[in-house]
Amino acid sequence: MARSLARLVKGFQSITALPAVAAPACASLRSASLRTMAVPLPFSSKPRDFSLPNVSWGPEMLRLYEFYNNLCERETEGAEKRRGPWQRLPSYNRSLKYATGGVYLSKIIQSKARLFTRNMRNPGAAFEYVLFVNKEEQRCVCILQAGHLLEGPPGHVHGGAIATMIDTVTGTHASQLCEPVMTANLNINYRSPIPLGSTVLIESTLDRKEGKKTYISCKVTSTDGSKLHTEATALFVSISISHLLLGG
Template identity: 70%
Template sequence: MARNLARILRGCGSLVPFMKTPARPPRSSSSSIPVRTLVEMLPSLFSSKPRDFSLPNSSWGEEMMRLYEHYNGHTETEGEENQERKWNRLPSYNRSLKYAAGGVYLSKLIQSKARLFTRNIRDPGAAFEYVLFIDKEKEKCVCIFQAGHLLEGPPGHVHGGAIATMIDTVTGTHASAISAPVLTANLNIDYRSPIPLGSTVLIESTLEKTEGRKLFISCKVTSTDGSKRHTDATALFVSVSIGHLLKG
């Protein structure tokens, strides 16, 4: 059966040029492609539904899973009394891109290859592993972030640029949930202590105020127990129109 599936997958690969076919392993008496590889590839081949990167995968550590279950267990349910803060998980997909700056329409092939920056590495656990939750009133957003080995800056620790990327991602997603679409106008970051690679941290975003099209947001990055402050930041976002984005 594995051999038959492998033939189907190779045929599909010739029809979809942007799909990467995994390297062929050495031939064995049982199959030419590992069953695990086939199982991982089948959902993307036969399902049109995009992958939600904010769902648990095998790379998530115990602390990441514990926090995910904690916040996911406090999601809002219809008709429930709002006695404590309720969180809604925000799905995270690869970007579906149709236009470049200036309103130039991109070909289907280029569209299919476009990737949201933090989701451009498909290997689970290699880079940015994160999930975001936002509260009912959209005043707060929390991100559970696990840093992979490709984000190394100082030996054994996360690169400052990767931390800035996550802060911009979290605060930007928060601002977009309030007034989409938005652009980052200003981002100030104070680095306080390094983040070890492979560790899990919390990135908490708070809406401070709004002034017309401006949204002022503060952010902090802490250890999961809150005992260590890694980073503080403030951000200013400006609400813009879709037409403004397409003009470039």
């Protein structure tokens, strides 16, 4: 496989090395850009941020995104823009994976591994969401648009999908307060079903911290706050990276 990859990279390098038919100035710029590239052309050096708007976002999703995104900036008396109390958290579709015993997973598994909530190629098909955190108020808000692949009861979102998002939001919030953490307990009460395809708010609030333990409350509501869909409490425990590496 290493030889095949080497031949593939060599092939791409030979393609990029073909003489340019453009003017010498363009050829010079082209050569300079190639020298500054850190990876071969077929591979992107910039991961996609899945928390940014895409074509699948509905009007309500976009409206709430703009509302919270505007809170990320604060205008001073001199009409200058400064960082506000809220911050949008970027979201990617993979993270570094470790196996127990301090051994990396195989390169093949690493290359295919994807975060559970970001593993759909089609925008809007499953978990479509964006998170905003307010460290001053110790709050986190998630705007979730539930895609058609999350169906449980006919026409409504699967309870496991709701639990996944609650764990994602509260876990992200806890990691902002004392990273890294792992979920120790998640207690969920379902109040009313969430219609498939609808947009909801998932709000996470810090209850208290006791040593390595972080207690968080969470609720899932309609975007206007008139209906409570789900409420939950979560407990997270701070860990060290060596805990993951050693699998203990």
